[in-house]
Amino acid sequence: MAKLNxxxxxxxxxxxxxxxxxxxxxxxxxxxxxxxxxxxxxLFRFLMAELDDVENLDEAHQRxxxxxxxxQDAARALDELETEALKPNSQHLPI
Numbered sequence: 001m002a003k004l005n006x007x008x009x010x011x012x013x014x015x016x017x018x019x020x021x022x023x024x025x026x027x028x029x030x031x032x033x034x035x036x037x038x039x040x041x042x043l044f045r046f047l048m049a050e051l052d053d054v055e056n057l058d059e060a061h062q063r064x065x066x067x068x069x070x071x072q073d074a075a076r077a078l079d080e081l082e083t084e085a086l087k088p089n090s091q092h093l094p095i
Contacts, residue, residue, distance in 0.1 A: 007051045007060040015044055023048075 003025045004012065012023045020041075050067065054060045 005051065005054060007054045007057070008048055011047050011051060011064075012044075015047065016041070020044055 004023065008023075013021045046067070047064070050063045051060055054063065
């Protein structure tokens with residue numbers, strides 16, 4: 001990877017209020033592969049990897065939308081656990 005593609009750069013500039021706007025292609029290569037512990041933001045690493053081979057804006061939108069849907073499903077599952085834990089006679093421990 002010689003440089004960030006425009007979709008990776010747009011996400012890097014916007015993500016976490018621009019915290020990663022300095023990112024270069026060389027840094028992204030390290031993000032995508034196993035990396036040192038200081039790269040703890042796995043969501044950002046995931047987004048850079050997802051957008052690495054994107055060829056157009058529609059594909060970039062589809063990949064990010066799919067990730068959002070997966071995260072929303074995960075959040076709903078956690079909400080359901082919390083709701084279940086609050087029910088009387090629940091076998092689940094409160095969160």
